[in-house]
Amino acid sequence: MNRFANLYFALDATTRTNDKIAAMRAYFDDAPPADAAWAVYFLSGRRPKRLLSAALLRRWAAESAAIPDWLQEEAYHAVGDSAEAAALLLPAADQLSDRPLHQWVENVIFQLREKDEADQRAAVLAAWAELDDPQRYVFNKLITGGFRVGVSQRLLVRALAEAAALPDATIAQRLMGTWEATPDFYAALVHPDEELGDTIGRPYPFFLAYALEADPATLGDPAEWQVEWKWDGIRAQLIRRQGQTFLWSRGEELVTDRYPEVIEAAAALADCVLDGELLVWDFAADRPQPFAALQQRIGRKNVTARTLADTPVVLLAYDLLEWAGEDWRERPLTERRARLAEIIAAAGSQRLPISTVVEAATWDDLIRLREESRARGVEGFMLKRRSSPYRVGRRRGDWWKWKVDPYSIDAVLIYAQRGSGRRAGLYTDYTFALWNGPPDDPGRELVPFTKAYGGLTDAEIREVDRFITSHTTDRFGPVRSVTPELVMEIAFEAIQASNRHKSGVAVRFPRILRWRRDKAIGEADTLEIFKRHDIAALKV
Ligand SMILES: Nc1ncnc2c1ncn2[C@@H]1O[C@H](COP(=O)(O)OP(=O)(O)OP(=O)(O)O)[C@@H](O)[C@H]1O
Numbered sequence: 001m002n003r004f005a006n007l008y009f010a011l012d013a014t015t016r017t018n019d020k021i022a023a024m025r026a027y028f029d030d031a032p033p034a035d036a037a038w039a040v041y042f043l044s045g046r047r048p049k050r051l052l053s054a055a056l057l058r059r060w061a062a063e064s065a066a067i068p069d070w071l072q073e074e075a076y077h078a079v080g081d082s083a084e085a086a087a088l089l090l091p092a093a094d095q096l097s098d099r100p101l102h103q104w105v106e107n108v109i110f111q112l113r114e115k116d117e118a119d120q121r122a123a124v125l126a127a128w129a130e131l132d133d134p135q136r137y138v139f140n141k142l143i144t145g146g147f148r149v150g151v152s153q154r155l156l157v158r159a160l161a162e163a164a165a166l167p168d169a170t171i172a173q174r175l176m177g178t179w180e181a182t183p184d185f186y187a188a189l190v191h192p193d194e195e196l197g198d199t200i201g202r203p204y205p206f207f208l209a210y211a212l213e214a215d216p217a218t219l220g221d222p223a224e225w226q227v228e229w230k231w232d233g234i235r236a237q238l239i240r241r242q243g244q245t246f247l248w249s250r251g252e253e254l255v256t257d258r259y260p261e262v263i264e265a266a267a268a269l270a271d272c273v274l275d276g277e278l279l280v281w282d283f284a285a286d287r288p289q290p291f292a293a294l295q296q297r298i299g300r301k302n303v304t305a306r307t308l309a310d311t312p313v314v315l316l317a318y319d320l321l322e323w324a325g326e327d328w329r330e331r332p333l334t335e336r337r338a339r340l341a342e343i344i345a346a347a348g349s350q351r352l353p354i355s356t357v358v359e360a361a362t363w364d365d366l367i368r369l370r371e372e373s374r375a376r377g378v379e380g381f382m383l384k385r386r387s388s389p390y391r392v393g394r395r396r397g398d399w400w401k402w403k404v405d406p407y408s409i410d411a412v413l414i415y416a417q418r419g420s421g422r423r424a425g426l427y428t429d430y431t432f433a434l435w436n437g438p439p440d441d442p443g444r445e446l447v448p449f450t451k452a453y454g455g456l457t458d459a460e461i462r463e464v465d466r467f468i469t470s471h472t473t474d475r476f477g478p479v480r481s482v483t484p485e486l487v488m489e490i491a492f493e494a495i496q497a498s499n500r501h502k503s504g505v506a507v508r509f510p511r512i513l514r515w516r517r518d519k520a521i522g523e524a525d526t527l528e529i530f531k532r533h534d535i536a537a538l539k540v
Pocket residue numbers: 207208209210228229230231232233234235250277318355382401
């Protein structure tokens with residue numbers, strides 16, 4: 001555990017890619033395979049679900065440090081993070097143990113699940129007595145489900161590839177799909193040639209895009225690019241091998257059971273692996289339904305006939321990764337696309353359509369066509385170099401996403417709450433409101449509409465924080481309501497009708513674009529603005 005906590009803090013201490021890779025590499029060179037397997041598990045973003053609430057953890061820490069609740073609450077507000085506050089409050093450990101990571105995970109952490117609260121408390125107190133501050137912090141994060149490390153999958157892959165002296169792509173693929181964090185798994189992961197266990201359902205790593213910020217003309221001749229609509233669904237890989245079908249989402253979750261209509265249609269496919277987008281399709285209008293419709297299917301394991309009828313899902317295929325048992329990823333896109341078209345035509349299922357290629361002779365034509373995106377229910381274009389292979393991970397150069405500009409709106413800050421982590425102690429969590437009537441309506445009110453983050457500089461955040469503490473009008477638990485004075489521009493990607501929100505709408509990916517010091521609250525937008533976007537037409 002000590003070694004893993006050191007790794008965690010080494011990764012946290014630097015933003016330099018090479019230092020992060022070196023820290024992981026040093027860990028993998030040293031750690032026993034049983035520990036390395038768990039490290040790979042956690043570093044790749046897998047983590048146990050919350051086993052205990054943060055509030056319980058803080059209470060036990062306060063009890064064992066013999067401090068009153070109010071002081072514990074203050075400590076929490078000052079630090080802004082329960083795991084850290086608890087780790088800091090505790091008295092020094094009696095006797096440090098150096099039990100390896102895998103024993104902590106398997107014999108202590110996962111065992112908490114089976115215990116009642118009294119036994120959990122005893123186990124956690126016993127653990128704290130054996131751990132120093134950094135280890136306690138990691139332990140606390142793991143049991144409260146808050147463990148996050150600042151390394152991307154790509155860096156992890158590079159560190160493992162260096163440790164194993166293997167190509168990055170081999171490691172990336174061996175990490176895909178489901179696996180157990182066992183010593184055997186780790187040994188196979190870094191083994192020079194051995195294939196990992198059962199590979200029939202194993203997906204390929206997804207190729208990801210970069211956002212196109214430059215003028216598209218910088219990409220050269222449009223004829224070299226395959227242009228597709230950027231669909232707003234869920235990225236998925238459909239695997240058809242030896243009569244079996246597997247469906248993986250980009251989050252590396254096996255979702256085969258969630259979309260039975262797609263799986264049924266896939267029975268008509270010859271052996272192949274397809275990359276594509278899961279979408280709820282409106283067959284009458286021959287266009288996708290908004291993401292909100294798909295959201296109703298995402299978490300649902302129990303798919304009823306009604307659900308299938310109301311939210312019919314398709315896999316819109318856009319690439320071919322494997323054909324008749326052969327890996328096709330190195331072949332140029334044109335070749336993959338041509339074969340994909342044949343495969344889709346042969347399957348002949350409306351559940352397995354192909355992503356349309358948008359034809360245009362010039363970039364200007366494309367700029368004009370892109371204006372149709374919102375009306376078509378898509379997010380813009382994907383540009384794919386016709387000669388390119390299908391690569392691993394996010395690589396610049398061959399796949400660009402060229403999205404339509406986000407919506408933006410001017411809203412008024414009305415509630416605030418303290419943030420956590422780096423900005424603990426400052427009010428950084430804001431709720432914004434819009435007017436429910438036009439400026440000449442004296443009775444109009446501000447209606448809360450969304451939370452939004454990001455977009456402000458550190459100096460602005462401090463300034464807003466001072467404003468909030470000096471303009472608080474009311475408090476509800478940790479939330480303060482403030483005099484409506486500050487106007488900020490909020491961007492978002494899509495709007496949905498919602499009866500859960502007082503404003504009647506919910507927006508997707510809201511974020512602060514800038515502080516509009518030049519606007520008074522009377523100039524903020526009204527809910528009316530959404531009418532322009534015909535939200536009533538969205539089926540949610
Ligand atoms: N025609 C298409 N070809 C490839 N990807 C598409 C297409 N239409 C929609 N997509 C989606 O766009 C994403 C491409 O952008 P990126 O690889 O950056 O993923 P992302 O981070 O999920 O992006 P975003 O959040 O912008 O959708 C894919 O993951 C996929 O879900």
